Amino acid sequence: xxxxxxxxxxxxxxxxxxxxxxxxxxxxxxxxxxxxxxxxxxxxxxxxxxxxxxxxxxxxxxxxxxxxxxxxxxxxxxxxxxxxxxxxxxxxxxxxxxxxxxxxxxxxxxxxxxxxxxxxxxxxxxxxxxxxxxxxxxxxxxxxxxxxxxxxxxxxxxxxxxxxxxxxxxxxxxxxxxxxxxxxxxxxxxxxxxxxxxxxxxxxxxxxxxxxxxxxxxxxxxxxx
Amino acid sequence: xxxxxxxxxxxxxxxxxxxxxxxxxxxxxxxxxxxxxxxxxxxxxxxxxxxxxxxxxxxxxxxxxxxxxxxxxxxxxxxxxxxxxxxxxxxxxxxxxxxxxxxxxxxxxxxxxxxxxxxxxxxxxxxxxxxxxxxxxxxxxxxxxxxxxxxxxxxxxxxxxxxxxxxxxxxxxxxxxxxxxxxxxxxxxxxxxxxxxxxxxxxxxxxxxxxxxxxxxxxxxxxx
Numbered sequence: 097x098x099x100x101x102x103x104x105x106x107x108x109x110x111x112x113x114x115x116x117x118x119x120x121x122x123x124x125x126x127x128x129x130x131x132x133x134x135x136x137x138x139x140x141x142x143x144x145x146x147x148x149x150x151x152x153x154x155x156x157x158x159x160x161x162x163x164x165x166x167x168x169x170x171x172x173x174x175x176x177x178x179x180x181x182x183x184x185x186x187x188x189x190x191x192x193x194x195x196x197x198x199x200x201x202x203x204x205x206x207x208x209x210x211x212x213x214x215x216x217x218x219x220x221x222x223x224x225x226x227x228x229x230x231x232x233x234x235x236x237x238x239x240x241x242x243x244x245x246x247x248x249x250x251x252x253x254x255x256x257x258x259x260x261x262x263x264x265x266x267x268x269x270x271x272x273x274x275x276x277x278x279x280x281x282x283x284x285x286x287x288x289x290x291x292x293x294x295x296x297x298x299x300x301x302x303x304x305x306x307x308x309x310x311x312x313x314x315x316x317x318x319x320x321x
Numbered sequence: 322x323x324x325x326x327x328x329x330x331x332x333x334x335x336x337x338x339x340x341x342x343x344x345x346x347x348x349x350x351x352x353x354x355x356x357x358x359x360x361x362x363x364x365x366x367x368x369x370x371x372x373x374x375x376x377x378x379x380x381x382x383x384x385x386x387x388x389x390x391x392x393x394x395x396x397x398x399x400x401x402x403x404x405x406x407x408x409x410x411x412x413x414x415x416x417x418x419x420x421x422x423x424x425x426x427x428x429x430x431x432x433x434x435x436x437x438x439x440x441x442x443x444x445x446x447x448x449x450x451x452x453x454x455x456x457x458x459x460x461x462x463x464x465x466x467x468x469x470x471x472x473x474x475x476x477x478x479x480x481x482x483x484x485x486x487x488x489x490x491x492x493x494x495x496x497x498x499x500x501x502x503x504x505x506x507x508x509x510x511x512x513x514x515x516x517x518x519x520x521x522x523x524x525x526x527x528x529x530x531x532x533x534x535x536x537x538x539x540x541x542x543x544x545x
Contacts (some may be wrong), residue, residue, distance in 0.1 A: 156412070163418075164418055167421075196385070196390050
């Protein structure tokens with residue numbers, strides 16, 4: 097099936113790491129699309145229709161048909177537009193490892209990271225410890241490679257993980273620690289990714305994310321003691 | 322072994338069984354190694370250092386972990402032997418969506434098994450919501466049907482499959498009733514059909530045999 101560029105819509109929300117994954121993938125593959133910003137506190141009828149099960153972004157709508165869940169969308173994009181910048185390795189074993197690690201990122205980073213920025217006292221300390229362990233595990237997987245995908249190109253795991261680096265400043269500031277101090281290799285990897293235009297253009301500035309986090313904390317009363 | 326496949330699993334684990342179903346459907350020969358989950362082998366800890374869990378599939382000595390990752394791997398290597406995924410990218414994404422949905426939400430089923438009182442009640446409520454969502458959305462019309470696509474077992478059937486047998490264990494051990502007789506008619510119809518497939522039927526561990534270890538685990542968890 098030839099990849100068709102016509103009618104690709106991305107329902108997104110600017111601070112969402114999951115949305116960022118798709119911005120990066122679509123940019124790397126040179127796919128033209130219409131990005132629609134959703135207000136998660138006032139979801140559009142389109143979003144509720146296209147993702148009636150979860151009512152969440154991101155949603156990719158390709159020729160009118162919705163695909164939900166960011167990693168599933170990444171696989172879809174990779175399959176349909178397979179000729180440009182493949183994200184998953186062709187070798188089945190390497191593919192299975194890429195899926196395993198992307199799944200690991202999905203299981204661990206978002207929920208633990210959330211406890212890091214929104215938590216207090218002992219809960220936050222525990223979350224911080226867990227979070228550092230998770231990052232160190234990922235560092236171990238990266239090893240001496242330039243990217244998780246290899247030495248030349250970004251891969252599935254890079255695209256799955258790099259959006260969360262725009263949240264690093266927020267995690268660090270809220271929980272008072274330095275990620276670079278504990279995971280220098282991972283931070284070096286993040287910097288290398290940011291040198292790629294498609295990545296840099298898809299991620300908001302960390303300070304903007306932090307402003308958003310402060311807004312959330314205020315909204316949910318998490319900034320009082 | 323023709324294909325040099327080894328599966329580290331546990332007879333009582335539905336996740337282990339998922340891989341066995343896929344291997345059998347694809348007609349693949351494999352060596353099965355039963356792991357004692359109370360006393361995990363050094364090999365298991367070596368092959369799955371991240372989660373230390375079964376199932377782990379070894380192909381030519383290389384480990385693959387997480388049951389659904391294993392299934393995708395088998396599909397990749399042996400796509401033409403009993404394909405488990407649709408070829409069309411959109412239908413594929415739809416199948417993966419429901420697998421993902423079930424993986425995320427079925428956590429509440431295990432919580433029914435592990436908890437009591439208010440926590441268990443909440444887990445019951447969440448589980449019913451999940452079953453409701455599946456009943457409403459996954460059987461809507463022929464186009465959206467995700468079970469038994471083309472009359473054959475697919476990745477969604479395999480992913481959901483364990484509820485046909487382990488749900489009753491969870492109910493009996495947890496002392497609750499989640500699935501009333503006339504509730505979720507489409508889902509229950511699918512469950513009955515799935516259990517009757519000979520390959521599936523003969524693979525299911527005896528209910529009575531399963532009850533005891535699960536009861537012991539629940540008692541242990543509630544005592545701690």
